[in-house]
Amino acid sequence: MIDVDIAERRGAFQLDVKFTADAPIVGLFGRSGAGKTTVVNAIAGVGKPSRGTIRVNGHVLFDAARGIDLPPERRRIGYVFQDGLLFPHLDVEANLLYGQRRRRSSERVIADERVVDLLGLQALLGRKPATLSGGEKQRVAIGRALLAQPRILLMDEPLASLDVARRREILSYVERLRDELAIPIVYVSHAVDEITRLADVVVVLAEGKTVAAGKPHDVLGRIDLPAATGSDEAGSVVEARVARHDAGRLLTTLAFDGGEFHVPRIASAVGERVRARILARDVSLALRRPQAISILNILEGTVAAIGDQSGAIVDVQVTVGAVLVNARLTQHSVRELDVRVGRRVFVLVKAVALDQHTFGHAEVSA
């Protein structure tokens, strides 16, 4: 349980952030300069807000009115920095144990063997940080933070300095931490795909303010979000269940509240809940059900909202059953089809727009 309500003024930048989240992974999302790092720094006790309160699992870490401001070493917040920040003069093992040795044995819940095993660090223990690759450094940094026995783990853009393959690798490690250690994680990112895959609750920051907070499919599908976050990757998030695999056609069918999606075969088991993100530019609209077309997913829905229509590109939000799907169209097409709120339309989504890497495991309770 993380409860943040803080304000801070730095020059022209005014931070005013308030959110409460109780989820395995809380995603803190926004473009760079939105104040994400300022918020995690405040939680870790590295930066000091001018007013407000910060509580984690009921422990008051900061309360300006009551004059409470625990120093970072007493907050028990694990912090994984963007560039790892391993101690260059210590080997991997000494880096890992640095924080653990500062905790009383009664506070040591997360065992070192477990962390070494979970993050695959055995072969690295004797090495110096300078000899590690970017992904290895980040794994050691995560392990080091965990062994300091934190109450929550903050990860500030942990993939920012990694290539695509390493990113996927670290993402799956983060999922393992969540599943096996049951430690709450605050995951900071400007990348929608990372947030979609990991976050159970998303908090969106823009220019120092909380603009949205909630479940990813509610928050990330909001039609006003691209404007607020500056992301050109408008899209929507669908939570679904794996209904069946079609071995012959190499397809997997996902069932959601309002229909079915066919996607290229994925590894998840039947019955498992998954979360997928559909980019708005991969979605087309039609007034009649198209015939003889390669697109596998044709769903009937109702136009729920239309975004800003002054530019050449217009986002249209369509309700399909209980799910909102965003489509990004030209203004020309919107006029041509006479897209209006309340109009029945067919939503066309290419199956390949939903590939394995866009999926995250959704909570069973979701």
Add this chain to the structure above:
Amino acid sequence: MLSPDEWQILALSVRVAIVSVVCSLPVAVLVALVLARLEFPGKTLLDALVHLPLVLPPVVVGFALLVLFGKRGPIGSLLDAWFGFTFAFRWTGAALASALMGFPLMVRAIRLSIEAVDRRLETAARTLGGSPVFVFASVTLPLALPGIVTGTLLSFARGLGEFGATITFVSNIPGETRTLPLAIYTFTQVPGGDAQALRLSVVAVVVSMLALAASEWLTRRARAAR
């Protein structure tokens, strides 16, 4: 190779230089840390004060020491009354003069290396549960080690060569305050002493080279440890 007298001069010089370095090192680290990390009114003044021995004529420093730490000086008389300890005309006084003259060099090198330490590493150490003092000892100091070694050597070399402040403060007493430079100077003042002066000069060169080699070796080890 060396006569007993020469051995005595060498041993005294090395003892004075080592004691001066060992005693001034903790103070220098503290001052370097303050100058590198803190902003406070009077910082420029402290900085200037630390550098003063570098720019003043050594004789002036020696004279100031004589006035302050002499038997009847304001500090010297207190030390004598409370602890029965005197600097004046003792080898300890020579060590004090050496320490003061080498202090700016030591502080400078250490300060630069502390300033080069990425402060975010210290932040990371704090979030891992380290108190500020522990973080300083376990992260900042080891990372600043090459600068500390360099500063120590510079100060040691400066101490071995210290002349003006020493002769003014504690005079030139054989067996007590007559260090290598003072002995060489003395030999050049007596007829036929040139050969003796030359022998001691060679000793000075050898000792300095050894100190340089030792520091080079230590610095390389400190770097390799990263």
